[in-house]
Amino acid sequence: MRRFICLVVVINFLLIFMPGRSYAADSNFEVDWDYLQPFTSNRDIDTVSLHILKKISETKNKSVYRGLTITRPYGYIDYTQQNQDSSAVGLGPVYMVRSEKDLSAKLSAAFDMSGGFILYDKTFPAGGRHFNFMWRVGPRFIYQMNENSSVNIGYMVMHVSNGGIGGHNPSYNSHGVSMGFTTKF
Secondary structure, eight states, X not given: OHHHHHHHHHHHXXXXXSOOXXXXXXXXXXXXXXXXXXXXXXXXXXXXXXXXXXXXXXXXXXXXXXXXXXXXEEEEEEETTEEEEOOOOEEEEEEEEEEEEESSSSEEEEEEEEEEEEEEEEEETTTTEEEEEEEEEXXXXXXXXXXXXXXXXXXXEEEEEOTTTTSOOOOEEEEEEEEEEEEEO
């Protein structure tokens, strides 16, 4: 099992740092910040995440990004009939697909879907593993400040799970606000 996990980690990091062909004239870098709260009380985990993304391809209204997620979930879960601390720090590669529609010359609406493999500094949540998969989905509005920069705000729904690897899967779901800034270099 450890060999498999190491292989997945190595492949993901190679994919992040491999040069990719960009269909955009310049590379867009986006930094997004999420503050997400739980849907249920037995998973009382607030999550703050920072996503650093680079646009790697673009068609008329769809874009693909890859990058890095740094996440800080903190709180408690009801595990074995008692609340147990489920705070950790995680880091991992992420990929995002965005479908965007212009509403005006400066405003557009988008729908984002992203997923990544996150490694944590300790088992997370309580009773879990040192790794999880993080899936995020949600709408956002993007305001184009000038030809090189934009800001955005959105609503995200997130699912964190180890996929049942190892037989136990203390997953959790959360939702909340996402804000970001994009610029070209």
